[in-house]
Structures are given as C-alpha cells and as structure tokens.
Amino acid sequence: MDRTAFEAALPRAGFTESVGQDLPAGDTTPEHSHNFDARLLILSGSLILESGGTRRSYGPGEVFEVPRDTPHAEIAGATGVSYIAGRRR
Structure with missing residues (x-):
C-alpha cells in the first residue's frame, strides 16, 4: 500500500490521529502497550514486532x-525504519 491510500483510509476506519516516526538501525522500544488501536504503514526499512512470544x-x-492494550516490543531493522501510524481511541 502507498502512503496516499493509507492516509485516505485511516479516517474511514476511525483512525483520527496519525504520527510519523523514524527509528535508527537496531533501535528497540521495550515491551509496552497503548490505550489506542494502532495501524502502521512501513515507508522504508523494516520493523520487527514482537508480541505474544512471536516476532514478525x-x-x-x-x-x-x-x-x-496489547503488550508488544518494536525493533528497527538493520537499516532503520520510517513509518506512519494511525491511532484510534
């Protein structure tokens, strides 16, 4: 999916906020959870999501x-990652 289509679809699915994020190679966000649903589009690089004992x-x-409320950790890939995330509260 491209960024334009992703951003156009967010409000239709109830995602009223969006934020962009860039993480350097190997950067790790320890296990945490959010009080909102998140929908992410990877723009460049790669992101490893670890949740429930599995990694993808x-x-x-x-x-x-x-x-x-889903516990998860995020790990930026070898070249880092750039993504946009929608939030649905």
Missing part, C-alpha cells in the same frame, strides 16, 4: 495493526 518483520508497503 514488516517491510515497505506493509500494513499491520496493534490492538489497544
């Missing part, structure tokens, strides 16, 4: 969601 890597153009 996402690359450019991939979209995924993290439901509210």
